[in-house]
Amino acid sequence: MFFSFLLNCMFYRSAYGADEHHGNVCFRRWWQSWIDYLIQDLTGATSNGYHHHDFGSKTPRRPGAIDNTDLIDDASFEVSNTEIEIHDNLVEGRDYILVPQQVWEKLHGWYGGGPTLPRKAINTGFSQTDLAIEVYPLRLQLILMSREERTFIRISKKDTVGQLHKRACKVFDLVPAEVCIWDYYGRTKHSLMDSLDKTLDDSNIQMDQDILVEVTTDANGSLDGLVKRNNFFERESTSLITDALKSGLPNENFAANSYASRSYNSSLTPSLYLRSTNGDLDNVHGSSGMSTRGSPLGLTGLLNLGNTCYMNSAIQCLVHTPQFTRYFCEDYHREINRQNPLGNVGELALAFGELLRKLWAPGGRAPVSPRPFKTKLSRFASQFSGYNQHDSQELLAFLLDGLHEDLNRVKHRPYINSGDADGRSDEEVADEYWANHIARNNSIIVDVCQGQYKSTLVCPVCGKVSVTFDPFMYLSLPLQFASTRSVTAVVFSCDGSVPPTPFTVNVPKQGRCRDLLQALGTACSLKNGEKLLIAEIRNHKIYRFIDDPVLQLSTISDDDHLAVYKLPKLEKRVNYIQFVHRHEDLDHGNTNTLTSWKPYGVPLLAQISRNEIVTGLDIHELVHKMLVPMLRNQDFMRLVVQSSVSTRTHSYHTDSSKFQLQLIDDSNTVIEKSNDAIRVPQSSLATVFFINWLKEDLKKIDTHHLEYLPEVFMYGPPAKRTRGEALSLYACLDAFLREEPLVPEDMWYCPRCKEQRQASKKLDLWRLPEVLVIHLKRFSFSRSTKQKLETFVNFPIHDLDLTNYIANKKSSERQIYELYAVSNHYGNMASGHYTAHIKLVDENRWYNFDDSHVASIDEDEVKTAAAYVLFYRRVREQDRARGTSNGSHLYAKRSHGYSHR
Template structure:
């Protein structure tokens, strides 16, 4: 919390005496004081140091000016001393509440009040709190306002930009903006810390930002973390104390003590990057890569500006597949498994094998079904599960390992689709249901094929009734020898009408299922007592099975056709709010995981690209720790925001157990002082900020509006970027 007061003095007076008088009146617990002159410039002094006031004081002699004395870190009760009395006077800083109009809105503010020592009659005026100025929304600039307010209340960063930072502007850095971004940001911070009630319009800063970052031009909504990342990088380059960056070859840390290697990496980093941003916001990772083939290990120590933590609910993915046996023993069964979101198809196979109690002599063949056909086979174990869409329909076939080299037959079901009574269109055949799969082992003739198909269908058989007492159990007799000419679609006839030749059993058995091979528009029937026409240059035989109306009634085709999607969207049901601790997010971030196929590591030992295992550890922690919660997920097909409630520490964020470096010089404990929040969904949300002005006095900064907020209310599912500062 920051309070300020004013003292009237005359230019003909000794300014050093006036300064000492101010120090005697207001005794701060912090030694850092600011004196503002009427031109708005600021000079910093330490109470115990030698006082050097500017000689070329602006203004006319004999004219009174107002000096404003600022003190950091005070509670509502202040100790004030009047120089005319030896006794200490306890001053209670009470403020009256009032309302003013800001951009058409009535906002709660704190009005100024005057205080006077009742015993002496001499007095001073306490005007109110500093740092409570809002930022006008210029049109979808809430993302920028939220991030700026968090930085504008980062203590040492504020002190830096309210001081003489111009001497560190690096105009030679080709990666910077020749200091223009830093100057615009510093000017904006000085306006935010000027004792005024009206909100600041960041128009000049916005225009300067757009000059160097066209992605933030215009008035579209953007991501506050992306803006924060660009701003910190830009400020660092503008204020980089290194004018000429030396070339430094990176060495691997393997074979050396971690402490030695880490210090060398950090020295090399500081040799090229040295700024207030590095001093406050940059830490260091320990990154370890291990080759899965030769166990070659590579260790590096890389800098970081912030931690981007995944939400554990987003690191796992729930997927539903249909498991189908190929021995005719079980019904099609949907099974739901959970796999790592960044995992591979082998992770999906392993999870599914456990869920369906796969035997040791079995294997799974996972395919995607599209329009009742096998569209593709998921045969590459290293492929990412991210390639599988939520709307895909997947089937896992249980196959025996012993005959995995045998050719495969794929049965596709089709039925007659009859036109409506008033339509003149001719009947046609339409595919339905999940294809069946079997090996061609011991399948030699059409009769074997028919028998195998009925075996696969047997779990779908409806309960027997009188209508089917005359049917053979397998629906086929040994004297079948029906023939059919090559036609596009078979002739449709009433299955209950007997032909002029053959018995009734012959007629029923020959009209239950018909098997065809199709080549373009040609359809060739598979004869029951003839060898199967297995293609010479194909491992699969695709067989189309035409169902009669009586067979559709005999089998439960609903079970055959019910194929769930990988993830069925919940359109109307509201899911319960998920909750996770910030520590769990950190553990998910530091967890070892394999690299993706697109990020293969060139193993220096194998001399080949390898899908190495990667492990991150925290090594060196910064003074200001910025934590980004990865609420937004983007893919080729979908964009989503996660509303997971993250339970983050406020007073004691202890990272001691998560830091590899054991250093007693710096504490690994942090306290929260600012939060950038995002409310709403993708593309239509709103940003604001919660900020602690000291001694647990939290305020909500919602563009122009600034109002107190209870500490009990700052933990919400809207928390997006957290700002922590180190404590001793």
């Protein structure tokens, strides 16, 4: 059976042969339609779990030809499959599915279509079995300086420098023995790439960077056109560079990517672009000539290496922790513990320290590549190898623990057995536990981030009480379940009464289509005799109607685009007509070229009774009526006046609304404004008419109504819309500290009963750290489901007061904290994106760090429903009284006294 073969291939990957590791990219929607068809054919049920005879559900049809065109980047489409470019922002599972080679060959043989998008598997770890399909091979720009030529190529990051050298020689038709290549990232010579067996991954070559190709001219290897002066190679002919310098702006043809353009500065000289090979990257910031006067440090982004936004978000929060900034910018090497068997031979701390220094180095704000750090991270934590999306909090937990072990000042841990309380006070016992902990764990991480719980267990049978005092690195607070989700859609009134209007409504997260219809009907004041028809819009056409009342809303993705059409209810069966807008697409303005038409905007929708005789004039009237509210004011008033005094025919024949309709059928019939009957072809979805707009006619309508169709859920600040479900951070903390019985899987052994008991457990905060990290548990898992909680948590930015939560009542100091960093997660479980909101403490300004992009934001933009991990720093009473920022001056003097709070 092919079904069993499919399962074997897709889930056990046995389709990958020993000598052939290939896969193919397949458009997810086509794949899903085929899976529905296959399951229906085998079981009689759809992938949603409904039988085709239930609730009038439609039986899935056999899918048509495979269509991958939506994945293709039209701007770079080439004829050869090896040159076909796909969009850069595609996400596996949301936009495409990776199909094993044997499965693809079967499907392509049955259904045809394409284009075929083959991809190879590469090794992502230390084991030969750690394989992953490389969906996005490196895209590099090769620059041959002597000819001022450049070209883009695709090459695997696991290919070697020698293979890249060979490709460069073939592209430019050069003699290999006379060619050398340079790592030319950011238009700066970093290193000569002469280790031919080294992979591009190990050479830290980045996506979209430049590779400089140079040709030698003599047997001694002198570079053509280069002379060595003062340890710099300077080119005698630098027209390509100097042309860019003259304008004071980056040369668009020269900049390979936006990062290079963003890092450009007119004060750079050609000799600095062609810098010495014996320099290093750290010196670039200091010697580049970029002025930092009046510009704060620490505003440097991180390149996304491929789904590494989770890592970038966590790193930015840590490197902007003032105590860590000071520590790693000083001589932290003396505290590296290379002998710790629980550590990483100090390599993780060294990699993090070097990355932090680059992010805080004076100079320009060109994004920094975290690839060296990522390589070390993957080596010591295989769960983070490869380029799949991960959890920023899980990375943060590993990183803090790993840094602690690498920087533990205790070289030989003593064995310590903490004694029972034996009637001693909590204060005495807590100090003993803490002293024992410090005797084995003493690092900058403990100094800054670790606090202490009081944990109380009570046996439900004998009443035995056990009290322990345990360290913690962060607090993981539970959230209330978010039972609703917000959906945004634009409602089009098909009677022309009002312009298109967007609405955002809250619906049950596990609801059905009827719930969305009811919420939208209330929002748009639906009248008796009217109905709503929801459509998903793709490529400016209606892709599908969402009209099954029991369809689960989980089938609507956050990045879908919905149009809702308000139509009159008709007793008779109807046919739908969608009017797809097209505008002129002249070939470079050549008037001798025939006009071509390009789809545009959001289609309009009308309905007609089946078997009804329809004339061309009827079709024109339908369109005119729907366009009236979109006409600009002057044209609208003229149309109203003319309509009141003209006959039916002439009222819709004004210059202000002149356009042409084209019916799509076998003959591409043009619909004239006449009383002649026309044939409307039957369609399983909606018959398509084109509205061809001339440029001058398009100016007469407010195109905003046609162009703007928001996503179902907009990522970023719009997440504030869920504030109707706001939850206080204090309420989350109360729930975390509430006394609860242990779960059956985590029973406690009662020393008095000598049996496992389901004891009650109560946590209290006893000792708080200088930096308090709070994890909001947004991701919920069970045996059958996994989901993200979109609950908005109202967390304080200033004056988080935890004084009353401290169980140590003899502590007289107030526990006040201020927010300085947030790791955000936008999206859902299947696909999402991480960013960081960071406050530069000494500048007292907030910034949004979105991978390589850094932008200033207002403080009121910091609170969103995307907040995932919160970073608070302690504020002392004397600093609050003085109104000081408690910034770098506080951590300038690092003291181990943190350990004795």
